[in-house]
Amino acid sequence: VKSSIIDKEAVHQVVSLLLDAEAAEEESPSSSHxxxxxxxxxxIPKFRYDPIKKHFFQHAGSLPIHGEASAKAALYRDRLLLLFQRVSRDQHFIKPAFDTDVDTSPSCQLSTIQSLxxxxxxxxxxxxISQLEDGHFYLEDLTAAVEIDFSKAISFDLIAYYLExxxxxxxxxILSDIWLDNEQKVMEKLxxxxxxxENVEIVPSLFVFMGDFCSHPCNLSFHSFSSLRSQFGKLGRMIEAHPRLKEQSKFLFIPGPNDIGPSTVLPRCALPKYLTEExxxxxxxxxxxxxxxxxxFYTQEMVFFRQDLLYRMRHSCLIPPSTEETDDPFEHIVLGDRSEQKAFKYTGITCFNPGSFSDxxxxxxxxxxxxxxxxxxL
Incomplete structure (x- = not known):
């Protein structure tokens, strides 16, 4: 009789197979991609799950910039329904069609909290898992909530941890402020x-280029878009001249606060295709x-944000900034700011500023x- 319980030996076998597959791909230049x-x-398309019809439907129409008061509760409700239907389709959680199948194929049918x-x-x-009271955690579904104890809980992501x-x-x-129109000070140093x-033994997996990509703000008075387009093309030819970087590295471009875009509202959309297609x-x-x-990157999640936050906060500061710690779901935050380089830990989160490459x-x-x-x- 097959058991639905996974023991330590089975987990180690799966991890060994994944590690062997990872080692086999290490020789390929695109293995880290x-x-x-x-x-x-x-x-990110927005889908919702209909528990009555049991199918997904995509949200039609435009989404508002400012959500309503019920948007936060709807976010967690939709996420719960999404995961619930996925677990319910697993063979271990499917209700047997006949009572005689219970003994031969044990089922772990999900129950609502209210039915307990x-x-x-x-x-x-x-x-x-929600915190309805300070210091007390609850397991909550669409029917009720029950308090839970985390004193003996164990959480791990073994496979991703080993691969990482x-x-x-x-x-x-990571570089910030890549002024493409500054030939001597920026492009030569880049x-x-x-x-x-290009000449190191193992090239970087990822290059992150954060704006601004022009020394002049791309506002209504800016009319040199064709020149900026050609400068992006020149940057592409510069990268192409380094074959190892071109083939084995990824290049991520994030717009700055003064780059071209429909508005200055955050989040800002990516650079327009007209500038980047060359x-x-x-x-x-x-x-x-x-x-x-x-x-x-495996178990890590990094946020890249390009904004002159220090100047903005200091400019409008009436009271000194608070040092009180707050909860944040991310592990690493990259704050592209024109101030000096700095790295620090905040509530266990690694935060750092790469500095201004143009300055x-x-x-x-x-x-x-x-x-x-x-x-x-340099």
Whole structure:
């Protein structure tokens, strides 16, 4: 009789198979590309699950910029329904068609929390962990909520953790303020940076170029769009002249606060195709994402945000900033600011500013395996 319980030996066998597959792909230049995912704020389709008809339907029409008061509750409700239907389709949670099948194929049928009242024995429930009271956690579904104890809880992501720790050679290079119209101060030094990484033994997995990409604000008085387009093409030819970087590295472009866009409202959409299509011809691995955007690397989730926050906050500051800690779901935050380089830990989150490449030729090399931030400058 097959058991539905997974023991330690079975887990180690699965991990060993995955590690062997990962080792077999290490010789391929694109092996690290599959571990990096860029999440654009505007390219995520919105689907909802209908529990009555039991099918998905895509949201039609435009989404409002400012959500209503019920939007937050709807977010968690839709997420719960999405995961609930997925678990319910698993063979271990499907209700047997006939009572005679119970003995031969044990079922772990999900029950609602409200149905636990007056019941004994083992029951399988699914819900959202919420903190309805300070210091007290509850498991909540659409019917009721029950308090839970986390004192003996164990949480781990074993497979992704092993794969992440094996990626000792992965490195992200982050540069901010790449003024393409500044030939002597910026472009020549950028070529020096690319030359240096072209000659290393293992090239970086990801280059992150954050705006602004022009020394002049791209507002209504800016009319040099054709010139900026050709400068992006020149950057593409510069990257193409480094064959190892072109083939083995990804290039992520994030617009700055003064780059061209429909508005200055956050999140800002990616750079328009008119400016970037020449660069895309020379660099197929180029990715143009929103500001801010997320980059997922195995178990880590990094947020890249380009905005002159320090100047804005200090300019409008009436009371000194608070040092009170707050909860945040992200593990790493990259704040592209024109202020000096800085790295610090805040509530366990790694935050760092790569500095301004156009002002003082500073940038950052980040190693996700060890979570080390290396400040660099020319």
């Amino acid at each position: 599959s571990s990096i995912r860029v999440v654009d704020a505007f390219l 009242v007056g019941q004994r024995g083992r029951r399988w429930v699914m819900g959202v 720790k094996r990626a000792v050679n992965d490195m992200f290079v 070529e020096t940076v690319l030359n240096g990484f 660069l895309q011809k020379h660099v197929p691995n180029a990715i143009f994402s929103s500001n801010p955007c997320r980059v997922k 003082d030729s500073t940038f950052v090399a980040y190693r996700p395996c060890t979570q080390e931030v290396e400040f660099s400058a």
